[in-house]
Structure formats: structure tokens, C-alpha cells
Amino acid sequence: MKKLTAFILCFLLLFAPLTVFAAKEETVYATENVNIRTEPNTDCDIITVLQKGSSITRVGEADGWSKVIYEGEERYITSEYLALTPAEEKPTEETEEEPTTEDNSTPRFMVTSYELSEKSLSPEKSAVLKVTFKNYSTTKALYNIKFSLTDPSGDILTVGMPTKYVKSVYAGSSYTWEIELKAINTASIGQHDLQVSAEYEDKNFGSYSSSDTVRIDVKQSVKLSYSGAILPKKVIQGDTQTVTVDLMNTGKSSIYNCTLDFDIEGMQSGGSVFVGNIEPATNAQGSANLRVDSDTLGEVTGKITITYEDDYGKEYKKTVDVSTVIEEKVEQVATTTEDEKEKKNPLWWLFILIGLAVGGGAGFGIPWLINDKKQRKEDDLRL
Numbered sequence: 001m002k003k004l005t006a007f008i009l010c011f012l013l014l015f016a017p018l019t020v021f022a023a024k025e026e027t028v029y030a031t032e033n034v035n036i037r038t039e040p041n042t043d044c045d046i047i048t049v050l051q052k053g054s055s056i057t058r059v060g061e062a063d064g065w066s067k068v069i070y071e072g073e074e075r076y077i078t079s080e081y082l083a084l085t086p087a088e089e090k091p092t093e094e095t096e097e098e099p100t101t102e103d104n105s106t107p108r109f110m111v112t113s114y115e116l117s118e119k120s121l122s123p124e125k126s127a128v129l130k131v132t133f134k135n136y137s138t139t140k141a142l143y144n145i146k147f148s149l150t151d152p153s154g155d156i157l158t159v160g161m162p163t164k165y166v167k168s169v170y171a172g173s174s175y176t177w178e179i180e181l182k183a184i185n186t187a188s189i190g191q192h193d194l195q196v197s198a199e200y201e202d203k204n205f206g207s208y209s210s211s212d213t214v215r216i217d218v219k220q221s222v223k224l225s226y227s228g229a230i231l232p233k234k235v236i237q238g239d240t241q242t243v244t245v246d247l248m249n250t251g252k253s254s255i256y257n258c259t260l261d262f263d264i265e266g267m268q269s270g271g272s273v274f275v276g277n278i279e280p281a282t283n284a285q286g287s288a289n290l291r292v293d294s295d296t297l298g299e300v301t302g303k304i305t306i307t308y309e310d311d312y313g314k315e316y317k318k319t320v321d322v323s324t325v326i327e328e329k330v331e332q333v334a335t336t337t338e339d340e341k342e343k344k345n346p347l348w349w350l351f352i353l354i355g356l357a358v359g360g361g362a363g364f365g366i367p368w369l370i371n372d373k374k375q376r377k378e379d380d381l382r383l
Contacts, residue, residue: 010078026084028058034081040065047075047170048203053086056245071168072362085229107137109145109198111212112174116181120219120312126159126182131214134174142169142208144256145200148179154219155187156194169200187218189253189311222310223251224258224278224318229304231264231324236292236330241267245304249278256309260286264302266293268324278308292326299325 030050038044040063047070050056060067066079112134118127129149135142145181146165148157159180166378169175177196216264227246235241243262249255255278262269267290306318 009179012016023060025057025059027055028068028082028084029053029055029086030077030081031083034077036068036070036075036077038075040067040076043099045173046138046172047173049139050077055086056082056084064247066381102129105140106210107135107140107142107171107200107202108273109135109142109169109200109210110134110206111196111214114196114214116216120217121156121181121183121187122181122219122221123183123185123187124221126180128178128180129194129216130176130178130213132176133169133198134172135169137171139171139232140202141171141287142200142201145175145198148197150195150201151192152195153188153192154184156181156183156192156216158182179183183218186252187220189218189220192208192216192218217312219312220252222253222255222308222316223249224255224306224316225250226306226307226318226320229306229320229322233324234327235267235292236327236329237292239292241290241292242287243290243304245279245306246273247286247306247375249280249282252280253311254279255293258284258286258306258308260288261305261307262290263287263300263305264290264324265300265323266296267291267300268293294329296326297328299323 030052033052034050036047036050057069059067064079066077068075068077114131114376116127116129121127149162194214199209216309225248229245258275260273269288273286274289275284278284280291301323304320310313
């Protein structure tokens with residue numbers, strides 16, 4: 001039974017009559033002020049109001065709605081307020097003339113929402129700004145609309161023309177303007193107030209304008225350069241090696257919570273080194289004392305990791321690969337005083353022999369010379 005019921009429902013839906021506007025072209029007249037709509041239902045947008053007595057071309061009719069041509073496009077009006085002939089005017093003597101009222105209201109055209117395709121704007125990447133304007137008038141359409149956008153600081157520029165022309169926006173309708181933006185390289189970090197404005201007219205060529213503010217965040221990418229993140233070619237077991245890393249903030253944005261981490265085989269750092277915050281165009285240093293293990297030999301490798309954050313708390317990391325060779329420490333053997341003297345004078349015995357020879361020669365030669373001189377003197381006296 002359920003299957004049969006479902007089949008009948010599907011059959012009825014399939015062959016249910018569709019709303020078809022019978023094609024016929026004729027001139028009709030408004031018997032009262034009546035709305036011109038975008039679709040044949042009361043939930044759709046109102047384009048404008050057809051004044052009582054005004055004529056319009058009807059090209060079809062169905063289900064209480066008339067399809068009409070308004071400004072070259074198909075629109076819809078409730079059929080009960082249209083007639084094939086203009087309403088007859090009663091003799092002036094039988095009735096008082098009703099005063100003619102004219103809609104002199106100012107159509108309000110204002111920003112209802114906006115959004116940026118990215119969380120913020122930066123010099124490295126452009127983003128699309130979507131600004132939605134709404135015509136708050138229920139009776140007046142807007143024409144010859146010119147949108148424009150400016151940044152008083154000059155830090156944000158449009159990619160292309162900063163203006164846009166739109167032919168019309170109907171009563172109660174909205175329009176979304178999409179415009180691509182980009183920040184200049186020296187743009188200030190933080191919130192920027194952009195001015196968006198619209199110049200427009202009503203059907204009687206009355207001129208109006210409106211202006212609103214949209215706020216865009218500008219972000220500058222952080223740039224960090226460094227030097228000194230290297231190890232000596234050789235280190236000795238048990239020694240302590242000091243490594244100092246020089247850091248420079250070369251960007252426009254501040255660097256926060258900068259730290260250094262050393263992860264090197266056979267070398268102990270004792271933990272992270274906190275450098276802190278680095279303002280733009282300033283330097284900072286981070287030093288670590290690395291203790292070389294006593295039981296590791298040969299080539300070892302590792303890395304030095306530099307971690308920091310930007311103004312928005314986003315974390316960045318730079319990793320530097322390092323290597324060195326750990327050599328064995330040579331133990332020195334204690335020596336005696338005699339050994340030290342021997343090391344200082346390894347030919348001491350030769351000096352002793354020379355000394356003895358010189359001393360012996362002097363001991364023999366001096367007495368001989370004295371006796372020889374005495375003998376010569378005696379010989380001279382005999383003569």
C-alpha cells in the first residue's frame with residue numbers, strides 16, 4: 001500500500017502543470033501604485049513602483065501575475081492592479097481633485113557587510129575585498145552608480161582601477177563590489193581604515209552620495225638573518241666549546257620569543273637558549289657552552305634550531321646543519337726533576353767532559369808558562 005501511494009505521488013508530481021505565461025503582447029495601465037518585481041512572487045526583490053495611470057507592455061499572464069517588459073528586461077506585476085484601458089476620470093464638478101503626491105525621499109545606499117579573502121593583507125600576497133551595499137529605499141531604484149575606494153595612509157593600493165561603474169541597483173536590492181588589494185613594502189603594521197564611497201542618481205537624475213569605513217589588517221612578514229651557527233672543525237673529548245649565534249631582524253615586523261636549541265651528537269648544551277624579542281633593524285646574540293662527551297670519537301653531526309614568532313603569534317623555525325670531529329684527549333705523564341733536567345740538557349755528559357778537558361789543560365799549561373818565563377829571566381842574567 002505504501003509503495004502504491006508513493007508511486008501515485010511521484011506520478012502526480014511528474015505530470016503536475018507548470019506555470020506557463022501565455023504569450024500575448026499588449027499595453028496595460030496601472031490602476032494603483034504597484035510594485036514591479038524580479039520574480040512572480042511577493043518574496044522577491046522590488047525593482048521599482050509603477051505609478052497609478054502609467055502604462056507598460058505586458059507579454060504574458062498566468063496565476064495572477066503579468067509578465068511585463070521594464071527597461072528591456074522581463075519583470076512581474078500582480079495582474080489585479082493592471083487594466084487594458086486607463087482609468088476614467090470623473091468630472092471635476094462631481095468630485096474634488098486628489099492632491100498629487102511625489103516621492104521626495106532620499107534613497108539610502110549603505111555598506112551592510114565586507115570581508116577580505118585573507119586574514120590580513122601583506123606586500124607578499126594580494127587579497128580580494130568584497131563590500132556589499134544595499135539600497136534601503138523601498139520605492140526608488142538607483143542609477144549611474146560609481147564606487148570608489150581610498151586609503152588615506154597610502155599603504156594599501158588597488159590592483160587595477162580603484163573605481164567601478166554600475167548601471168543600476170533596484171529598490172531593496174543589494175550589490176557586492178569585489179576589488180583586489182595589496183599592501184606596499186613599507187606599509188605600517190596593524191589596522192587601516194579604508195574609505196569606500198558611492199555616487200548615484202534616482203530616476204529623476206537627483207544626485208546622492210554615501211561613504212563608509214572598512215577596516216583591514218596589514219601584516220608584514222618577519223625576516224631573520226643569522227651568522228656564527230657553526231662548529232670548529234675539531235674538538236677534544238671533555239672540552240667545553242662556546243658557540244655564539246648572531247641574529248639580525250631584517251624585516252619590518254618585530255620578532256618575539258626567539259630561542260636557540262642545539263641537538264648535536266656527542267655534545268651537551270644544557271637546554272634551550274632564550275634570546276628574547278628583536279625589534280626591526282636590531283641585533284641580538286645567543287651563546288651556548290657545549291660540553292664534549294668523553295666517550296665519543298670521530299665525526300659527529302647535528303643541528304641548531306632557531307625558533308621565533310611574529311606579531312600574530314605564528315611560529316617560525318630555521319634549522320642549520322652542523323658537524324665536527326671529536327678527537328681523543330692525550331693524557332700527559334708526570335716527570336721527575338732529574339727527567340726534566342735531562343730533557344732540557346740531553347748532552348750533559350758531553351759538557352762535563354769538555355769542562356774537565358779545559359780545566360786539566362789550564363792546570364798544566366799555566367805552571368809551565370810560569371816556569372818557562374822564570375828560566376828565561378835567569379838565562380838573561382847569566383849573560
